[in-house]
Amino acid sequence: MAHEKYQDLIETLHECMTECNHCYTACFQEEDVKMMADCIQLDRECADICAYFEQALSRDTPFVSELASVCAKICEACGNECKKHEHDHCQRCAEACFKCAEACKTVA
Amino acid sequence: MAHEKYQDLIETLHECMTECNHCYTACFQEEDVKMMADCIQLDRECADICAYFEQALSRDTPFVSELASVCAKICEACGNECKKHEHDHCQRCAEACFKCAEACKTVA
Amino acid sequence: MAHEKYQDLIETLHECMTECNHCYTACFQEEDVKMMADCIQLDRECADICAYFEQALSRDTPFVSELASVCAKICEACGNECKKHEHDHCQRCAEACFKCAEACKTVA
């Protein structure tokens, strides 16, 4: 079944979702929150689409390639913003986002 | 702001989400539930993506066209399945899905 | 069916979700974003639970009172934070949150 075929992708999406949400929360603890505004908002966008796609895969959605395509795009945008910031949580998040974007592209 | 620009689309997505969920629930009351299996599953897919896109628009997501494109595709698939069935809830749902698909395409 | 019985509540939840997301986005445009950190995070919490409960009601969830209870609590917390801030978007959001909390309590 599809959810077995996509087991690795489900885990990659899950990791990206958690890293994005960790980064989201940690950004509010930084000195200059205004500077993190784009990062915070993209973290939410990315966490939400990863959580959505993860669930969709686990119920064998027929729309794998369409969702993978939009998810890859959002992961890349979030990764590009995160990598601008030197905070550990941003760098870890960027890494998770780029890994997830690549994984999504292979099924898009 | 974007969420004002997209006020009509947000309402159309909201209506489609509720019709899909009504159809979903009503399908389980039908005599032959097995015959409604595809309809039930597409109702869930469509309700979920409409609910997702509705929220994304209301927070001014930067990914309007990408999400609109995948939402249009899922709405069309759900509408095409629903229109095969003569039940009132299926016909109403098909109508809401096709209306929503058109609205999504104008911003995709 | 339940989704007809709860039509008004579904609309109230929908309005609260959109106001929370508008407030969320608008907070990032304010001069002092750090001062809005709690407001932003509670806006997301509240938008998400309202969106969740709205969908659950539209599919006739058997867990109306449990979800209404947690939703009321989150709406109140968000409203209490928002009302501290003089920005129009915060005041409008607080109003929507308190209205939604009351509506949830009547079915909790």
Add this chain to the structure above:
Amino acid sequence: MAHEKYQDLIETLHECMTECNHCYTACFQEEDVKMMADCIQLDRECADICAYFEQALSRDTPFVSELASVCAKICEACGNECKKHEHDHCQRCAEACFKCAEACKTVA
């Protein structure tokens, strides 16, 4: 941070979400889908609340006990329905639901 404290719970919720969605999909393949109607609908309820709570924990939600309480209740209801059916997917799902309900109760 909370998301580290709750790492085990996040994984338990994730497993329960995927088992519920697997059971959901598999139920539609059974001979008598009508008999699985309650199971299918509770699978969706349970998958959705587990996915929701999982995300909320990963962003350090202040509403852990309230969400844990409602999640425990929904997991138990889904587990009780699933355990009535002899299909492997139902039995595995029941097990995941009861495990998750217990884990939720410890933080409720």
